[in-house]
Amino acid sequence: MSNLNTIEIKAFVPARDFELSKQFYSELGFTKASDSDGIAYFHHGNCSFLLQEFYDKAFAENLMMHLLVEDIGSWHKQVCESGIEKNYGVKVSEVTKQPWGMLDFVVYDPSGVLWRFGQNV
Secondary structure (H helix, E strand, O other): OOOOOOOOOOEEEOOOOOOHHHHHHHHHOEEEEEEOOOOEEEEEOOOEEEEOOOOOOOHHOOOEEEEEOOOHHHHHHHHHOOOHHHHHHOOEEEEEEEEEEEEEEEOOOOOOOEEEEEOOO
């Protein structure tokens, strides 16, 4: 009998400045679980990604990460209060109701990767 169960899927997120990006994601609310050989493993709960010491402008500026959360208001407040706008020169949007049935807000990381935080409504 075959076992096709899956465990996890992670995206490799590029970093123009690896050290700066590691600090950014820590301040954003992710936990750095490991860091070696140019790859840092970040997670929050069961959601994770691999930050890589690799940067390609076109790739970074066309990559979008989507984090589905239970409480968009709490996440938006935490991200705004984290200081990332001031510390990294990034912009956090307001929470917007989308026609596809979600509330969401966006933030770009220091390398230009777009993060969309969303909550189903």
